[in-house]
Amino acid sequence: MNNIRSNELIAEIINLEAILNLPKGTEHFISDLHGEFDAFNHILRNGSGSIRDKVYTLFNQKLSAEQMDELCFLIYYPEEKIQALQEQQLLSQTWWFDTIEHLLIIVRFSSSKYTRSKVRKALPETYAYILEELIYQYDETTDKKAYYRQIIKKIIDLGEAERFIEDLAYLTQQFVIDHLHVIGDIYDRGPHPDKIIDSLIDYHSLDIQWGNHDIIWLGAVSGSKACLANVLRICARYGNLDLLENAYGIDLNLLKSYSRKTFQENLHFLPKKNPYRKLTITEITDAMNIQQAMAIIQEKLEGQLIKRRPEFQMEHRLLLDKIQNDRITIDSHSYQLINTCFQTVDWHDPYKLSKEEEFIINDLLQQFQHSQKLNQHMAFLIEKGSLYLSYNHNLLIHGCIPLNADGSFQSAFFNGQNYAGRSLLDFFETAIKQAFAQRWQSEDFATDVVWYLWCGESSSLFGKKAMKTFERYFIQETETHIEEKNAYYELRNNSEICQQILSAFDLNEADAHIINGHTPVKQIKGESPIKADGKMIVIDGGFSRAYQKVTGIGGYTLLYNSFGMQLAAHKPFSNKETAIQKNDDIISTRQIVDRRLKRLKVKDTTIGESLIKETKQLKQQLENHNQQLSNLKQGLRRL
Structure with a gap:
């Protein structure tokens, strides 16, 4: 039996060291x-x-x-x-x-x-x-x-x-x-992210780095009503409501009925031209009305969340309470509002959902969380996904590593703790996984952090100072539409900055790259x-x-x-x-x-590193085994 054990260890060591040279x-x-x-x-x-x-x-x-x-x-x-x-x-x-x-x-x-x-x-x-x-x-x-x-x-x-x-x-x-x-970014814009996920599920070997558009779908299933409103608004904007209905079995009839009776023709909210198929008049009208409904519900839900989480430091995005007589004041500038559809806003409490809006969003959230196929797809994203990956001397990340203008890592404070660089991304990833694991909670901290990743200033997926969805819909002056990018997007042209980022992720090899x-x-x-x-x-x-x-x-x-x-x-x-x-x-x-x-060769890769460690452990086991066998033989001789 001892010889068999020794032969097994030797065979495995030979096999692994041969693989390392492929x-x-x-x-x-x-x-x-x-x-x-x-x-x-x-x-x-x-x-x-x-x-x-x-x-x-x-x-x-x-x-x-x-x-x-x-x-x-x-x-x-x-x-x-x-x-x-x-x-x-x-x-x-x-x-x-x-x-x-x-x-x-x-x-x-x-x-x-x-x-x-x-x-x-x-x-x-x-x-x-x-x-x-x-x-x-x-x-x-x-x-x-x-x-x-x-x-x-x-x-x-x-x-x-x-x-x-x-x-x-x-x-x-x-x-x-x-x-x-x-x-990153499997979802939104095009018509068939569901088919992409289906094909990835069957693929033999892969990993996924989550994108900002993936994160709002994960957030919606994880219980974030603000993420859910964004998903619905974007589907309506790109004429992709049939994705929800046909692929994921979401019943939109209640939302359609509410939108038809509440909102009027508003050409600014017409869906973008669908390059994949011609929408019917009914589909165009429903998309236009639903986009209006979701734009308002989104503003209300995001306002509630911003008030609930002052540590997010997003009070400057509270805009509904800045409106008076179809004008809004932003940074001391007054603007005339256009394309308005604020008929469901209670100006005494502008961020409160109407009873009908609350019923609809709760119904939709329940449907998202009970859609078998959607949950299967989101579970797959969680299983195979991460915010970043260090693999074969490369750092894979969809968005950015938030930086200050001087190239230092931008800090963010959550729950009284400071995070920056790698620790910030680790914090976000923990929140994403926690929110999905406890997805029946809808206003917990982790779920709100998932929404923050969609549009927060220190988000590694958003990478901008503020998302100007409201301004693009309702203000004509284009200077208000500009979304200021994080310094990362300019500084990533500098090789020293890139090496600084790589080093923070323990990638100090001369051949290391950031893949974005x-x-x-x-x-x-x-x-x-x-x-x-x-x-x-x-x-x-x-x-x-x-x-x-x-x-x-x-x-x-x-x-x-x-x-x-x-x-x-x-x-x-x-x-x-x-x-x-x-x-x-x-x-x-x-x-x-x-x-x-x-x-x-394989020995130069991430998998190779693990095989080398495994080989060293096997060699140690073999050495221990041989020593035990030698001790046993010496003991027998003394007997």
């Missing part, structure tokens, strides 16, 4: 998806062009460009592509055989950096044994060639080729990208996503169609493999159907961010 897996960074499921889904399936690179590397001497494009799209969308080829009657016995052989070559190539154990775990149960035989066919040109060809032939003869090809395609997608980082989302990079105006001599990389490039006129592109993604980092700038995505029909891939431009002279 090439580092490819990381895929993506940010600010804003409900753009089709573009996100395509980028996820093609690995930001990684699959195309491998296909062209392996087959550029064997296949035409048209054939390689066809093979790429078969890997991206196997079911849809096979169906299209079947309808065109282009599938022959030879096609099935050749395609399986081509896909096996790609799977072998893309899985070569992994251990056989890891590959085996990824294989679908149905064909696990067969696939393992075919993937590891090292002697295919000798005695076993007929054996391997017979396996493929029999798969086709038994009518299993289609399913087999689908499995090979999805294996390729999985092996090409080892790990996915989603750096949140603020769209205006490439159309010449702005670069690579800042501070490469220390800062901003990958919000406008996945959302709402931002693409500003950015000039269809989004950025980042790839980090064993050879270094590459930034990909993507052209806007047409649509899935057109892409499949025409093999119309997203056109991407690659830019090298960090080229490694020496290829990175």
Whole structure:
């Protein structure tokens, strides 16, 4: 038994130290998806062009460009592509055989950096044994060639080729990208954040850094009525109320009825033009009225919260009590109000909800907290998410690290304690998790902190002095609409400031980077996503169609493999159907961010650090075990 124990420890040490010398897996960074499921889904399936690179590397001497494009799209969308080829009657016995052989070559190539154990775990149960035989066919040109060809032939003869090809395609997608980082803002703007979450739930390896738009959805389910009002207002503003009704089963009929009878036509509150589908007249009218209703309810609820939490220091955002005779005084300046819809405001107690408003918001909150799918999605965000992540010498954060103008960390006081830099983000993250764990409490401190993250001055997700929603709705003078950004967004161009931030998160390596989302990079105006001599990389490039006129592109993604980092700038995505029909891939431009002279291995990664620690512990166990065995033998000799 002692020998067995010793042999097990030796085998595991050998295994771990061998793994440490494998090439580092490819990381895929993506940010600010804003409900753009089709573009996100395509980028996820093609690995930001990684699959195309491998296909062209392996087959550029064997296949035409048209054939390689066809093979790429078969890997991206196997079911849809096979169906299209079947309808065109282009599938022959030879096609099935050749395609399986081509896909096996790609799977072998893309899985070569992994251990056989890891590959085996990824294989679908149905064909696990067969696939393992075919993937590891090292002697295919000798005695076993007929054996391997017979396996493929029999798969086709038994009518299993289609399913087999689908499995090979999805294996390729999985092996090409080892790990996915989603750096915030899955929600709002676009129509299908629910589909994005569904696909992420099924993804093999990922983490998420929460964005400001994600946080109000988390806040709403966690019991924050102020966050809930923001969610509803934004859904109405972007014509996405059907997301609530159809995806999450929220009954808006009571809200619609109330809004129709309470508010009149107010063109300033018309929903933004929906680029995904044409809204009906009824949908437009309901969105216009609901947006008015929620704008007022939001002002009231946020006013109550600001009064409840003086430590938030947001009294300057109490605006309803500054209104007199359709004018408002802000910072000693008087402004005429426009687009007014204040008919439910009691000017003797302006932040008090009417009985009907209170009933509606309580009903909606209960629905949010009882929606099975919405709770499943928010629980997934909590499980996989964080405000920041230190991973492979990189700091991943959606928003900012609040800074003062001199570059020092901006302080915030909560419950009599001072927080700044890393401690501030840790405080916020604890509050988010506590609020969600106790989500039936609606006015507790943790839940109010979640709302603060949406619009508070020291929030790492907001990153501005004040949110001017009220001014944008009701004041014509545009100087009142300006939202002053935190000093971080100017100072992040300075490499010394970036290194100071990295050091605060124990990232002192020369190759460390901050990887940011949140603020769209205006490439159309010449702005670069690579800042501070490469220390800062901003990958919000406008996945959302709402931002693409500003950015000039269809989004950025980042790839980090064993050879270094590459930034990909993507052209806007047409649509899935057109892409499949025409093999119309997203056109991407690659830019090298960090080229490694020496290829990175697992031992150079965060996972490698944990494996090294584990190896040291095993070696100590082996040493202790051998010492015990030696002592036992000496004792026996003395007997």
